[in-house]
Amino acid sequence: MTKQSKKERKPRVVIVGGGFGGVAAAKKLKKTDVEVILIDRRNYHLFQPLLYQVATAALNPSDIAAPIRKIFRNQKNLRSVLGAVERVDLSQKKVYVKGQPMRYDYLVLAAGATHSYFGNDQWSEHAPGLKTLDDATEIRRRFLLAFEAAEVETDPQAREACLTFVVVGGGPTGCEMAGAMAEVARSIPDDFRQVDTKTARVILIQSGDRILKSFPDESSDDAYDQLKELGVEIMLRNRVTEVRADGVMCGEDFIAANNVFWAAGVKASPIGESLGVELDRSGRVIVEPDLSVPAYPKVFVIGDQASAKSAKTGEPVPGVAQGAIQGGEYVGNIIRHELEDDTWVERGEFSYFDKGNLATIGRNKAVADIRGFKLKGFPAWFIWVAVHVLFLVNFRSKVSVIFSWAWTYIFGSRGARLITGKSDYEVKCPPKDE
């Protein structure tokens, strides 16, 4: 390319994914003379760590989502495109959206992950996972409908199955969802006449020998105790071998439950497969120490889509918001320097800075592990609230979230108890004429 033609068009950075990683990378390029194109299948950036609160009717979808266009309203070098990237052609330097090619000079892949049923995709019908807003409202629908179905069910056994909630997976999402569901069931008995919602069972199934494996042992134990306090039944060292419409099989045992939720496994976005480079078992792209794709220094993969190691510790970068944000900032800085500063050559290696780990279980119930400093109960919960509110991208959401939480905290009732979409439910014995 001659200097002449270089002047005619600006270098283009294509970022795939408007999650934590993609947004962080894009923001670093705000003042660079470059064309940034941010492509996402959704028109909003989602604050995923709070998704389970939408699924359990504490928050509204719009509380945890901000329109991407609004986030970048003032970043004039950024163009937002709503669409799904189907594949990447590394040799041609093009991504394909709706069958149409779009060239790039730099590419940042930050398309995230979805849930994995470990090869049993047929389970998804009976055990929805939690990755998108639509997932969350679907889980909310099923969760709230369960109480409605129980209210009109006359057979005691069937009623029990209506009110049995199985959460598969004892990571942060599973623990948070199980805790919140137990809390909801405890807070609404006065709304029902036939059933006692406090008799609802919430069962958390974890394959390993402790929950919250990414936390220190002590925090796992604290979380265990706090979940127990809320009445959650925790089954450790158990693996779900089958999910059916009427319950789950755990080895030889059958648990009758009309409501199963999946929080067990993730797999990376399938876009990575089109690269033709090495992937790990979860479909993540195995990246270089500078987060680039081997042999393609101008293509980066960050966040949940990447299998990366932190240079300092040699440990894998965890699939959490901070991992994506730090990766996005690191990559954004590299691109900015390479485009702005002809003398800058040293990329260095990416190191993940672990700010700490937080998981909330319920009102006043949480665990925190902040650089070895462990907290539980109210202090951990308070830090959790503060950190999450601070992180929300969109100021408006923040105020609204504080309000919702304060309300739930003081009055114990939830504001978003709406069943949207199909409101039909399966009951074997519908309302009888008494």
Next chain:
Amino acid sequence: MTKQSKKERKPRVVIVGGGFGGVAAAKKLKKTDVEVILIDRRNYHLFQPLLYQVATAALNPSDIAAPIRKIFRNQKNLRSVLGAVERVDLSQKKVYVKGQPMRYDYLVLAAGATHSYFGNDQWSEHAPGLKTLDDATEIRRRFLLAFEAAEVETDPQAREACLTFVVVGGGPTGCEMAGAMAEVARSIPDDFRQVDTKTARVILIQSGDRILKSFPDESSDDAYDQLKELGVEIMLRNRVTEVRADGVMCGEDFIAANNVFWAAGVKASPIGESLGVELDRSGRVIVEPDLSVPAYPKVFVIGDQASAKSAKTGEPVPGVAQGAIQGGEYVGNIIRHELEDDTWVERGEFSYFDKGNLATIGRNKAVADIRGFKLKGFPAWFIWVAVHVLFLVNFRSKVSVIFSWAWTYIFGSRGARLITGKSDYEVKCPPKDE
């Protein structure tokens, strides 16, 4: 029935529909020794007059909806059933839910209305109407996707069609929706790079010779002027003769528009058909002066499902929230008196008290007709806001709505700009490689 068996079971009042009418009737029975069963297809009471604000991304679904169970948490004689009533058997005194009979002593039908395409139900696919929360999020999805599609459209004509919004029907819903859409288009140009959203056309088509026919002439003119100020094109004396995927036919004229919204006609819930009594053209049950079904004094029909005349004026009771609420209270009182007071015999006749008519068009733009006293602009708008906030059933929603409105008012930006559900859009020319 002997006195003995009467003692064994309480009289049962079945109320079909948890809208304004059904809720008002149920509340009147709070202290009566009776079994009240409230049946609704949804688990929430919807504040329908604000539905267009969800459709235009100003409010969240949960801002205008309150769980029915929560409303009646403290009314212990009321049981809430989630389900669709399929038919009524007047002679057997039974309603059927999911094929199962449920007996009643008193029946209140308050199942409302849905939109009517005047026999052209195939139009619904291309011109969704606005009656439920799911309708509102679907309209919001289409409305917001239109700008996304325009942003990546390269053909100027196709782009214009993306940004042409046709609203069919010049009643309150049509006017409010058209005004809000014009306002949104004006407020978001900075979010887009390729299109100027201010060039969006909003076209309001009205068959009559003025909009807001239920208002006095003067208010219609005021509303007309205020909509014009917002840039809405109003076509009076025009009737849509065909709705297609690519636009609408108005007699001989074709308007190319990818987005058509229906606010033209209503028809009553089909439950009325199963009664075997006289219905009017819109499927409403023609009721006695005491709102009962002819020959069935213990079966009442109220709200949008009834064709009733106000005793005092002889005028039809309008299909507005107040009509339903007053009908519900009137009927609830009759039932209460007949069950509590053996000496009370006089039902009297229902009279509608017209508290006034309000319609809002945009920020600081509205019309009001309060018992002959006409207002427009800011004063009308202010009354509209005050009245609507006061009426919201659920205290929490109120605060949240005030907050959302204040935010929109001050900053002009909307908080609920989320595309949920399918985010795919039709573009003839997808993003090209430039």
